Amino acid sequence: MRIALFVTCLADTLFPEAGKATVRLLERLGHDVEFPAAQTCCGQMHVNTGYAKAALPLVRRYAEVFEDSDLIVVPSGSCAGSIRHQHAMVARRYGDEALAARAEAVAARTYELSQLLVDVLGVEDVGAYYPHRVTYHPTCHSLRLLRAGDRPLRLLRQVRGIDLVELPDAEVCCGFGGTFAVKNADTSTAMLADKMRSVLATRAEVCTAGDSSCLMHIGGGLSRLRAGTRTVHLAEILAATPERPA
Amino acid sequence: MTRTFLGLPTAPRGVGHLRGSEPFPAAARRALANTQLRRNLGRATSTIRAKRASVVGELPDWAELRDAGQAIKAETMAHLDRYLEQLEQQVTAHGGVVHWARDAREANQIVTGLVQATGATEVVKVKSIVTDEIGLNDALASVGIQAHETDLAELIVQLGHDRPSHILVPAIHRNRAEIRDIFLREMAGADPGLTDSPAALAEAARRHLRRVFLSARVGISGANFAIAETGTLCVVESEGNGRMCLTLPDTLITVMGIEKVLPSWADLGVFLQLLPRSSTGERMNPYTSMWTGVTPGDGPQQVHLVLLDNGRTAALADPAGRQALHCIRCSACLNVCPVYERVGGHAYGSVYPGPIGAVLSPLLTGIEDNASLPYASSLCGACYDACPVKIDIPSLLVHLRARHVEEAGWASPEAVTMAAASWVMASPARYQAGQRAGQLGRRLGRGGRIRRLPPPLSAWTAARDAPVPPAQTFREWWRDEHAGAAR
Numbered sequence: 001m002r003i004a005l006f007v008t009c010l011a012d013t014l015f016p017e018a019g020k021a022t023v024r025l026l027e028r029l030g031h032d033v034e035f036p037a038a039q040t041c042c043g044q045m046h047v048n049t050g051y052a053k054a055a056l057p058l059v060r061r062y063a064e065v066f067e068d069s070d071l072i073v074v075p076s077g078s079c080a081g082s083i084r085h086q087h088a089m090v091a092r093r094y095g096d097e098a099l100a101a102r103a104e105a106v107a108a109r110t111y112e113l114s115q116l117l118v119d120v121l122g123v124e125d126v127g128a129y130y131p132h133r134v135t136y137h138p139t140c141h142s143l144r145l146l147r148a149g150d151r152p153l154r155l156l157r158q159v160r161g162i163d164l165v166e167l168p169d170a171e172v173c174c175g176f177g178g179t180f181a182v183k184n185a186d187t188s189t190a191m192l193a194d195k196m197r198s199v200l201a202t203r204a205e206v207c208t209a210g211d212s213s214c215l216m217h218i219g220g221g222l223s224r225l226r227a228g229t230r231t232v233h234l235a236e237i238l239a240a241t242p243e244r245p246a
Numbered sequence: 247m248t249r250t251f252l253g254l255p256t257a258p259r260g261v262g263h264l265r266g267s268e269p270f271p272a273a274a275r276r277a278l279a280n281t282q283l284r285r286n287l288g289r290a291t292s293t294i295r296a297k298r299a300s301v302v303g304e305l306p307d308w309a310e311l312r313d314a315g316q317a318i319k320a321e322t323m324a325h326l327d328r329y330l331e332q333l334e335q336q337v338t339a340h341g342g343v344v345h346w347a348r349d350a351r352e353a354n355q356i357v358t359g360l361v362q363a364t365g366a367t368e369v370v371k372v373k374s375i376v377t378d379e380i381g382l383n384d385a386l387a388s389v390g391i392q393a394h395e396t397d398l399a400e401l402i403v404q405l406g407h408d409r410p411s412h413i414l415v416p417a418i419h420r421n422r423a424e425i426r427d428i429f430l431r432e433m434a435g436a437d438p439g440l441t442d443s444p445a446a447l448a449e450a451a452r453r454h455l456r457r458v459f460l461s462a463r464v465g466i467s468g469a470n471f472a473i474a475e476t477g478t479l480c481v482v483e484s485e486g487n488g489r490m491c492l493t494l495p496d497t498l499i500t501v502m503g504i505e506k507v508l509p510s511w512a513d514l515g516v517f518l519q520l521l522p523r524s525s526t527g528e529r530m531n532p533y534t535s536m537w538t539g540v541t542p543g544d545g546p547q548q549v550h551l552v553l554l555d556n557g558r559t560a561a562l563a564d565p566a567g568r569q570a571l572h573c574i575r576c577s578a579c580l581n582v583c584p585v586y587e588r589v590g591g592h593a594y595g596s597v598y599p600g601p602i603g604a605v606l607s608p609l610l611t612g613i614e615d616n617a618s619l620p621y622a623s624s625l626c627g628a629c630y631d632a633c634p635v636k637i638d639i640p641s642l643l644v645h646l647r648a649r650h651v652e653e654a655g656w657a658s659p660e661a662v663t664m665a666a667a668s669w670v671m672a673s674p675a676r677y678q679a680g681q682r683a684g685q686l687g688r689r690l691g692r693g694g695r696i697r698r699l700p701p702p703l704s705a706w707t708a709a710r711d712a713p714v715p716p717a718q719t720f721r722e723w724w725r726d727e728h729a730g731a732a733r
Contacts, residue, residue, distance in 0.1 A: 007720050009671065009677070011720060012681070012721055013681050014716070015713070015716075016716050016718065016719055019723075023724075037724075039674070040672070040677045041671040045667075046668060047648075049660075050620075050644075050648045050651035051664040053648075053652075054664050054665055054667070057671075057672040093648070140628075141627070143627075144628065144631055145627060171628075173624050173626035175584070175624060177624025177625055180625070182703065183271065183621050185271075185708060185709070186275045186278050187588060187589055188624070189708075190284075190588045190589075192709070192710070194588075216712075216713060219711075220706070220713070221709065224697075224709065224710055224711045
């Protein structure tokens with residue numbers, strides 16, 4: 001299948017490995033991946049910080065860039081969630097019903113990675129090999145906005161060599177919340193402290209999730225503490241093989 | 247014909263408890279340092295969460311009940327004028343007196359006038375968050391009338407000269423040792439040997455309240471629901487102290503927000519299933535009191551209903567915001583909120599804390615007076631999942647942030663940054679130039695991480711490392727890797 005990648009501005013700029021792994025994984029599964037170079041950002045940060053109007057050109061850009069793509073993959077639960085649940089809303093807020101209709105049509109073809117794999121491509125065993133002790137943080141927008149459920153865990157359970165350990169209080173937010181992490185830094189940090197306590201209690205070497213932004217938060221805290229646990233995007237684990245380890 | 251719309255009146259300043267004295271981030275910072283508070287809150291909310299989850303899980307039709315609750319509330323709000331007039335008509339027909347209060351000041355004037363007319367200098371109150379919203383106890387005190395809170399938790403808060411920190415369990419921030427100290431200090435005639443066992447504390451409160459109940463001539467209550475078709479008012483509670491307040495005094499004054507009306511008894515059936523399970527985690531609450539006007543020779547012979555606006559019509563005028571008025575004050579959203587669990591209710595500065603408070607308070611006061619509250623959330627969505635009437639609180643928070651930005655204008659440094667970011671992101675060429683500029687950040691990296699960034703990002707690096715930008719962005723890698731196939 002031809003699959004267009006919306007890599008997200010965060011992965012493009014700061015976490016390219018998540019994007020590269022998504023490409024390698026889908027190509028290994030026999031699909032053609034394309035990367036429309038005119039893509040930029042979904043505008044989620046603008047919308048969630050109150051600048052919906054500034055997101056309007058980004059909503060329009062996304063709809064235009066992916067208008068002709070039959071299937072779009074996003075290696076981020078929150079960006080996929082924003083595209084699916086906010087884009088049309090932003091267009092309507094400023095009275096652009098035509099854009100809202102286009103945004104809805106493109107959003108319906110846009111999938112978060114684990115949902116694409118399990119629901120559209122019908123695969124749970126992607127043939128990965130990852131011999132590490134791993135715990136999975138479900139991330140709020142994958143869980144409660146996209147209802148990804150246990151799809152990421154079903155994918156991880158099929159990975160050869162993995163030692164998958166359950167994260168206590170997994171469904172509690174890590175405290176990132178976009179600009180919340182800066183505007184309410186103290187509260188965000190208190191939430192992060194509890195999330196790190198849960199992660200460290202698993203004695204995992206790797207904490208994974210389907211969103212680079214939450215991982216940047218959890219990973220930033222773990223790194224500051226020199227805790228000895230690192231964060232790795234779900235796509236990187238699923239892309240790993242004995243020949244090409246992550 | 248042209249008309250100038252000046253906006254609907256919001257809750258007035260200088261009266262009541264809908265505004266804090268400092269912005270949320272500052273109040274939260276102080277609360278986070280209180281280790282006792284965090285332990286109390288963590289224990290209490292996790293206990294209630296588990297109870298709620300278990301009784302909600304028992305109902306195969308929970309999803310349908312939520313849909314019904316949402317639909318009934320939406321229909322009621324769409325015809326609120328009609329249902330309120332029907333309620334007034336029915337209460338009046340059954341011997342009650344209905345008063346309309348535009349705001350907190352008017353409501354306080356009405357209630358103090360009614361109490362003064364009876365000649366009473368003391369009143370008993372059953373848990374009524376709306377009377378706290380309008381600052382009724384202060385208004386009564388200013389004319390020499392003492393109000394006795396009779397709900398155990400409200401009593402603890404009142405005796406402790408404190409503020410409630412939770413909608414349902416206002417003293418959630420106190421543990422039993424603290425409660426014992428408050429009783430010993432403030433409760434006349436408390437046994438000096440009082441222990442902190444729950445039974446001993448309840449017994450001390452019982453003896454104290456019994457004296458108050460038997461002498462009270464005026465009761466003041468809130469209302470969970472009012473049924474328009476018959477003019478019946480309804481209070482649900484756990485302790486039975488409410489039943490005493492509602493039946494023993496000769497005069498009963500009920501203060502109710504206008505959004506609490508329900509069209510019919512059939513509608514009440516839905517909410518009596520949704521509310522106890524969502525709030526206390528019980529299948530049914532122990533006491534449900536209902537009264538319709540005056541019953542001659544039985545119970546209060548003077549029955550008043552004060553219908554309060556205080557910004558509710560302004561909330562109703564916001565097509566997106568009005569769903570906040572669907573709230574039935576169960577507090578399920580507080581108990582599942584990771585922000586509330588860590589900072590407690592006082593940080594929100596309003597009698598309505600937690601996720602619902604973060605939307606309701608600014609809607610009632612106008613956003614300007616509670617501008618930090620819509621940002622007091624990581625938008626994790628746990629509140630939406632828990633809400634028995636499906637209020638989409640995360641979307642409401644985002645909506646209020648947008649309203650705040652639209653009302654405040656685009657002159658702040660943040661607004662300039664956001665506009666610039668949008669301008670950059672709107673063009674792939676500018677975006678790539680921005681990425682190249684960002685790669686200069688590689689120089690800040692030490693050992694694969696950045697430990698310190700300038701403001702405002704210093705708020706990030708105060709507690710977390712920042713990632714070092716990679717040598718090659720994804721799109722640069724793609725160009726190298728898929729050369730020639732570019733599109």
